[in-house]
Amino acid sequence: MKVAIIGAGAAGCFCAIELKRRLPDAVVEIFEARKRPLAKVAVTGGGRCNLTNSFENINDLREAYPRGDKLMRRVFTSFDNKDTWEWFENEGVKLVLQEDNCVFPASQDAMEIVNLLKTRMRQLGVNVLVNSKVxxxxxxxxxxxxxxxxxxxxxxxVASSSTGDLFEGLDLEIVPPVPSLFTFNLPSSPVRDLMGTVVENAEVSLAGTRFKASGPLLITHWGMSGPSVLKLSSYAARYLAESRYDATLLVNWLEGMNPDQARQDIGKTAVKNPLKQITNSRPDSLPSRLWTYLVAKSKIRQDARWAEIGQKGLNRLVETLTNDSYHIKGQSRFKEEFVTCGGVSLKEIDYKTMEAKKYPGLYFAGEVLDIDAITGGFNLQAAWSTGYLAAVSISEK
Ligand SMILES: Cc1cc2nc3c(=O)[nH]c(=O)nc-3n(C[C@H](O)[C@H](O)[C@H](O)COP(=O)(O)OP(=O)(O)OC[C@H]3O[C@@H](n4cnc5c(N)ncnc54)[C@H](O)[C@@H]3O)c2cc1C
Known part of the structure; x- marks a missing residue:
C-alpha cells in the first residue's frame, strides 16, 4: 500500500506514525512544502507547546470548538485528550497539567515534541520529503x-475562498477562510492609556449579536486582549470578518453581575459610605486606575462623594460598569498565534473515517478542515485526533 500525506505538521506527522505502526509494510510519504517538518509545532504555546487540555471547564464541545464541535465529538470516541496524554507519556514525554487546564510537556519545550515525532517517523521508516510543495x-x-x-x-x-490550486479538479466545498484568535484595536479610545491593566473576570460581547465570552481581560496600547477577547474573536470570527472588524464591543467589568445586581451592590456601598470619595471605594475586582477611569467615563467628578451622585449618577456608573461600550476598528495578532476559521467543509467528510464522501481514498485531518478552537491546547488536540482517526481508517480499509 502507498499512502501520501500532504503537510508535515502536527496532523500529518501524527497520522504517519500511527499508520506505519498499523501497516509496517506500507510506503508512507509525507510531502512538506517547507525545509523542515513541524515548524509550527516548534513555536506553539510560546515555544512550550500547549499540546492538549483537560477539558475540565468545557461543558459543551461548542465552547472549545466554535467550528467542528460535532465532528470532534465523533472523533473523540476514537482518540481524545486522555488518549493524547497517554500517547505522549508512553513515548517518554512527561506532561504537566496547569491550573488553567492546559497541558504542556514538563520540559516546557516544544522541541521535545518536535524531536519525538521526527525520531519516531525516522525509526518507523516514514519518508519525509521536504521542500516538496504539492x-x-x-x-x-x-x-x-x-x-x-x-x-x-x-x-x-484572507477574506475570500482561496486554497490555491491544490484542490483543482475536485468538487469540494471550501468555507472561505478568515482569521480567528486575534485582539481588538480600539484606535480612538482613551482606555488604551491604561495599558497593562488586567481584570481577572470580565464579560465581553458584541452589540447586537449573541456572541459573548468571559475571563481575564488585558488592556493594551492598541486596545483589548486577554483570554476573554481571544475567545470572543474565535466565537465571532466570521461575523467580525464580514463586518470588516468594525463593531461595538460591550464590556461588563463585573462578570456575573447584571445591572440590577450591580445597582444593589453599589447602592449598598453608597448608603454605607455617604461621605467617602467614590474613587477611593472601588469594587475589589477592579484595579484603581481602571476604577478612576470608569468613574470619569460615567461623568462623575473625581472628588465626588457617594452622597452627591444621586440616582442618575448611580445609573450612569452602573451602565459603565456592566455595559461599557467601545468601538472596535481593526484587529491585531496575539503573539503571532492565530488559527483559521474555514477550510474544507465538514459536509464533505465522513465523520467516522475522515474520508471524503465523494472521493474514496482521500482523507483530511487538522486545520485544513473547517475546524478551529479557542486557545488552550484544543487546536493541537484536533490535529492529533483527526490525524489518528485518518490513520486508523486507512489501516482498516
Ligand atoms: C504561533 C502559534 C502558536 C500556536 N500555539 C498553539 C498551542 O500552544 N496549542 C494549540 O493547541 N494550538 C496552537 N496553535 C494552533 C496549532 O499550531 C495548529 O492548529 C496546528 O498546528 C494545526 O496542525 P496541522 O497539522 O493541521 O497544520 P500545521 O501544523 O500548520 O501543518 C501544516 C503543514 O503543511 C505544510 N503545507 C501546506 N501546504 C502544503 C502543500 N501544498 N504541500 C506540502 N506541504 C504543505 C505546511 O508547510 C505545514 O508544515 C498555534 C498556532 C500558531 C500560529
Missing part, C-alpha cells in the same frame, strides 16, 4: 492508494 491533490490521488491532506490553516488572513 500543487494538485488530484494528481497524487492517481498515484497513491490513499492521500491524506493535512496542509493546515492559511498563513495570511
Amino acid at each position: 500543487t494538485s491533490v488530484k494528481a497524487l490521488l492517481d498515484q497513491y492508494d490513499a492521500v491524506v491532506v493535512t496542509t493546515g490553516g492559511y498563513h495570511k488572513p
Whole structure:
C-alpha cells in the first residue's frame, strides 16, 4: 500500500506514525512544502507547546470548538485528550497539567515534541520529503492508494475562498477562510492609556449579536486582549470578518453581575459610605486606575462623594460598569498565534473515517478542515485526533 500525506505538521506527522505502526509494510510519504517538518509545532504555546487540555471547564464541545464541535465529538470516541496524554507519556514525554487546564510537556519545550515525532517517523521508516510543495491533490490521488491532506490553516488572513490550486479538479466545498484568535484595536479610545491593566473576570460581547465570552481581560496600547477577547474573536470570527472588524464591543467589568445586581451592590456601598470619595471605594475586582477611569467615563467628578451622585449618577456608573461600550476598528495578532476559521467543509467528510464522501481514498485531518478552537491546547488536540482517526481508517480499509 502507498499512502501520501500532504503537510508535515502536527496532523500529518501524527497520522504517519500511527499508520506505519498499523501497516509496517506500507510506503508512507509525507510531502512538506517547507525545509523542515513541524515548524509550527516548534513555536506553539510560546515555544512550550500547549499540546492538549483537560477539558475540565468545557461543558459543551461548542465552547472549545466554535467550528467542528460535532465532528470532534465523533472523533473523540476514537482518540481524545486522555488518549493524547497517554500517547505522549508512553513515548517518554512527561506532561504537566496547569491550573488553567492546559497541558504542556514538563520540559516546557516544544522541541521535545518536535524531536519525538521526527525520531519516531525516522525509526518507523516514514519518508519525509521536504521542500516538496504539492500543487494538485488530484494528481497524487492517481498515484497513491490513499492521500491524506493535512496542509493546515492559511498563513495570511484572507477574506475570500482561496486554497490555491491544490484542490483543482475536485468538487469540494471550501468555507472561505478568515482569521480567528486575534485582539481588538480600539484606535480612538482613551482606555488604551491604561495599558497593562488586567481584570481577572470580565464579560465581553458584541452589540447586537449573541456572541459573548468571559475571563481575564488585558488592556493594551492598541486596545483589548486577554483570554476573554481571544475567545470572543474565535466565537465571532466570521461575523467580525464580514463586518470588516468594525463593531461595538460591550464590556461588563463585573462578570456575573447584571445591572440590577450591580445597582444593589453599589447602592449598598453608597448608603454605607455617604461621605467617602467614590474613587477611593472601588469594587475589589477592579484595579484603581481602571476604577478612576470608569468613574470619569460615567461623568462623575473625581472628588465626588457617594452622597452627591444621586440616582442618575448611580445609573450612569452602573451602565459603565456592566455595559461599557467601545468601538472596535481593526484587529491585531496575539503573539503571532492565530488559527483559521474555514477550510474544507465538514459536509464533505465522513465523520467516522475522515474520508471524503465523494472521493474514496482521500482523507483530511487538522486545520485544513473547517475546524478551529479557542486557545488552550484544543487546536493541537484536533490535529492529533483527526490525524489518528485518518490513520486508523486507512489501516482498516
Ligand atoms: C504561533 C502559534 C502558536 C500556536 N500555539 C498553539 C498551542 O500552544 N496549542 C494549540 O493547541 N494550538 C496552537 N496553535 C494552533 C496549532 O499550531 C495548529 O492548529 C496546528 O498546528 C494545526 O496542525 P496541522 O497539522 O493541521 O497544520 P500545521 O501544523 O500548520 O501543518 C501544516 C503543514 O503543511 C505544510 N503545507 C501546506 N501546504 C502544503 C502543500 N501544498 N504541500 C506540502 N506541504 C504543505 C505546511 O508547510 C505545514 O508544515 C498555534 C498556532 C500558531 C500560529
